[in-house]
Amino acid sequence: MYGFILMTTRRQMLQTAVAPMIVPSVVLGQRAGHVAPSDKILFGGIGIGSRGAHDLSKLLKIKEAKFIAICDVRNERRETIKSTADQNYGDRDCKMYEDQYELLARQDIDAVLIATGDRWHTPLSIIAAQHGKDVYCEKPCSMSIEESWALAAAFKRYDRLYQAGCQRRNGANFALCRELLRAGALGKLQTLYANVGPSVNWPPLPSRDWLAEEPLPAKQVLDWDRWLGPAPWRPYHSSYVRGGWRNFYDFHGGGILEWGSHTVDLCHWAADLDDTQPVDYEPVGGNTGPYAVNCTYANGVKLVMRDNGWDGALKTGSCSFRIEGDKGWVETGDLTKIECSDNIRPLLRPTEDARMALENHMNEFVRCIRTRRMPSASAAAAANSHVTCHAAFIAFQRGKKLMWDPAKAEFTNDDVANRMRSRALREPWRV
């Protein structure tokens, strides 16, 4: 008997035991493309507001996935998201939670969509990884250099998949620009340009002030303590909760993080710089009007983070980026069109609309969950692009050129800047 077991392979055993039980799907009346409920990737969501609802709308279109749980500190939001999911699937399966730990404790949930305010992104992503979940998280992914590294370390530790909400990595017009660089059409790479948040919308130096105190709403309507989460305490004001938290330092990284988390990320992705950061950062301009941070990588390539208005000087759209080589240049943004030097024009081809990027990005994440392949906007890649943005943000706050050692992960010419690499998290939160 012992010998028989040794000679029988697992595959043979399965063939013997399972094969007679298999019933063709046609017999069950299943249509082509149908995904069995047991084979779906199950999602939960945490903090799904206006941006998160946009992400969710793409997720709900994916047949291989199902969104079954929502957690939010606002009861109104919980109800809205549940209603959206239930209407989409024609059932009442979406469960509502006030506490993220209850949602994350569900063994049946494979992945979570996190679209809270920025202050929550890193702590929640790490907690989700600790619970064995894969994560799609909106950008900016971190509030500090320290959080960026902690995020990457946690996802490496747990071998979980992380897709940063840097969807332009799956935008065809952005991909064509990358392809032209990598194919050598632009020649030797000289300078990357990342458009950062226009100062009229998000100044590079967010306010450190507080708004006047307003009466707290009832806890069941809004739990202010939970809403603040890891951010330092301040008195309640309804404007923060309505999206007005942006442009306040305790909640936001200003224009550099707001768009740099997209466009610096694009530069890194295009130029194969996903594992490093520039070695110097020189701020230019003030808090009002156009501003820039000029940076240099160890290989001599330049990165210019610049406020070039909402659509960029060439009107290629928001979140545009530009690649300059010694033989040509290309520039594109959210309006899909690609501007380029004359010699590159014959190499252009029509591309899919840039607005498809988010849907593609979400689809890529779901595919990666199934195949366990690393998504394009991984935690490690996000860490490097976000550290670059945070370093530029610190240089802007310091108002001086800062030198950075990527190997030691520290500034080499400013102790104050080094002390700004981290922010204290309000108790009991930690990363």
Add this chain to the structure above:
Amino acid sequence: MQQQPKPVPPAEYQEQAIASMDAAALVRILQDKSAPEFQKAKACVRLGELGAKEAIAPMAALLGDEHLNVYARYGLEPIADPAAAEALRAAVAKLKGNVQIGVVNSLGKKRDELAVPMLGKLVYGQNVPLAQAAAAALGSIGGLASAKELQAALGKTTGMMKMVVADAALVCCERLIADGKREPALALYAVLSAPTTPKPQRLAAMSGIIAEERSLARPR
């Protein structure tokens, strides 16, 4: 829909001159009993950026304040002088509730090895959130002493607490490897690979062993 006007911070909640004050002036704000909460909060953040050693005691005095605890730690965490960690250690015994947890978190962030014996005891306390914070701090601090405490706690904890201890032990393993202490790290990973460890942490420990073995690129 009519857009609401953007609210403007009132004068008493504007940072203004505090942003450019020197350490001495900022310390005076902390020592002034009549200074508003807002001013003290902002002074702490700026003092942390300046790394002002003379601000350690006045900031430590704010650790018991429910609103200002985080700001005091904002100031104390980046100060490298050993007196900052000493002040945090001293505060642990005097505080209760979330502010105590915040201080424990800061000791972990500062990787304060002198806090290990105290944290090792807190891991077994009745206050579960505090015990979890202590375990996480031990992991963050790393080193052989923390590894010993966490390994012992793995055998004595269950449920969510065990998960937090296991997570801290994983972090500790990474710290040990970074410090060149490979064998103790592998030994701790092996303990974490036991079937009693929560699944995410058990799988992570196994991945850790494989990654470490691969890093040596030994022929097999």
